[in-house]
Amino acid sequence: MTQFRATAERAALIFIPGFTGSVAASWQPFITQTLSVPQLASWNILGLDYASKRRVDISGWEKDPSIALLSQYLRTELTVSPLAEFESIAFVAHSMGGLVVQRALVDDPKLAAKVSHVFLYGVPSRGLEPAAMAPWLKQQIGDMVFDGEFVRKLRRDWRRTFGTRQSFELLAIAGDVDDFVGANSSLEPFPESSQRVVVGNHSTLIRPENSDHPSVQILASTLQGQDVPTFIDSARLAVARRNYKAAIERLMPNYASLDDAAFATLAMALDGDGRGDEALRIMDDVYRGGILTTAEAAGNLAGRIKRRWLLERQQADLVRARELYEFGLKTAESENDHAQGFYHAINLAFLMLMASDATADISAVTRRMCQKALDHCAQAQRNHWCIATEGEVALMQGDFGTAESKYREAVAITGDVRDLRSMGDQACMIAFRLGQNRFEQVQGWFTTEAQETRA
Structure with a gap:
């Protein structure tokens, strides 16, 4: 866990990485721009790495944990200091990390009750069509097969747990030229009111060059609250x-x-x-x-x-x-x-x-x-x-x-x-x-x- 900013407030913005498992690899440019947004100055900003490597699992020797196991890891981290001390949490997740977050929220009502916002950037919420070609290479790839067993269960459990309206605000954000995670996977599982599209592919949609980038502005304006005056922290x-x-x-x-x-x-x-x-x-x-x-x-x-x-x-x-x-x-x-x-x-x-x-x-x-x-x-x-x-x-x-x-x-x-x-x-x-x-x-x-x- 990396703490990018600590404040006196009891609200935390937690960045969850994608397939690499590394916050620095996934989120560093985005976090840098987020730190410069005045409206978000009082948010604690943290990143949580997890075990995932860009290599094939080696049977009988070592393999990366499943997405379900990673969700349990996330839930555990949020029960110990310093994450346990926060009263309100906003998740910002990329790619596979968004599946980790969704599974954790479905399985843990106490965690869901503390969450104010969930931002899913390029998340394959119905899985990846390319993943179906070689699910045996890696357990995490197998979990992400388009409409496969893991994602079908996740979508079914999500509907049963949250229905059409969850207690937190959720936005699914897709890149307009993201050919890796299509809109049918990143956007369609959620209501149209929760869908956003920004310029970029699967990688560049979270690599803003400045704080005016739509991906950053969506985050900032949603956390601030569209109906809330600027003097409200x-x-x-x-x-x-x-x-x-x-x-x-x-x-x-x-x-x-x-x-x-x-x-x-x-x-x-x-x-x-x-x-x-x-x-x-x-x-x-x-x-x-x-x-x-x-x-x-x-x-x-x-x-x-x-x-x-x-x-x-x-x-x-x-x-x-x-x-x-x-x-x-x-x-x-x-x-x-x-x-x-x-x-x-x-x-x-x-x-x-x-x-x-x-x-x-x-x-x-x-x-x-x-x-x-x-x-x-x-x-x-x-x-x-x-x-x-x-x-x-x-x-x-x-x-x-x-x-x-x-x-x-x-x-x-x-x-x-x-x-x-x-x-x-x-x-x-x-x-x-x-x-x-x-x-x-x-x-x-x-x-x-x-x-x-x-x-």
Whole structure:
């Protein structure tokens, strides 16, 4: 095992080589370019060699292990230090190494539960047609016979274990002129949404000359998350999403009977896992048209309707979100719940600002709601949400100095990716609404560098 970069995060990008068994031989140019990608700076990057040589097995003397045995080796390595310490793992595999990874994931549910991403570059997932010509030369070649016994069992077990949707994100990447592993083997076993094609043959598709190469960009953009703002650290997001998936798996089967706290956890987990539409659907189902009893429940539903309104700008969603936040604020104030009070007040102020004409100044009603949020903050527990709310008020009022100070303080004390994304998204939208060319400045308050004081 070779460690190319060590960081404080608990997410690891592990490169698995092809037929040579050597990370250096398979992946060195790719790893060099990956190390230069800023979005991936916090990922631990490692490579795992295994026993494989470009020579014929010698009966009665020595032969390379089968792919199934190599998968057991991979599983074993991931149970001991340092690999066992990681909470989230992304595999990057080439050629035969991708079969090793797939077999390990099928056979080891605990390993699969830790995996956030799998990238299969030129992997013969249905085997190699050339391998059928001389399977007796080498056990590993015999395992890779096109539609042979090993690959048929792997595909059958994969479908049984993962169905059409696995818990991790998977991409199968083929070279457009890869004559060694055809698209019928590298791409067709997986859904079209998981298929990618880049320039290159079986070797050059993983030998980029710079970080702009499509093979590297596919890796970087997928790890970052297409729907995730640039200020979210991708390694931390990968760890968080593993936690979200665990919560979803535990709570989703009985969502209709959960208490408010557990239901709120489920909704936040779905949202954090990129399944906001599903969170909204089950919330509408449970609340049966919006019959709510608590400020927290109203806020959970209102937040998702608010996000849908920001995307689609349907007037009915704006009206519904405001009604829910107003109900939540009234309920919170009747119960002296100041944390819920500032939450609902600041979101009402935000909705009023975003719904107003782009050329209009902040309205008196919005200013009053901002003041109400500050009044509740003064009596609430001093946490990152309270401090971020004070920052949001300052931002709406055009006080960028105070806003930056408050936001940076809030960012420094929160380790939750979902919370960081929520406060960052809203701040950036306010900055865009206010103009003054401040969007990039505000976005910078939430970058990885801004979080260094937590380390």
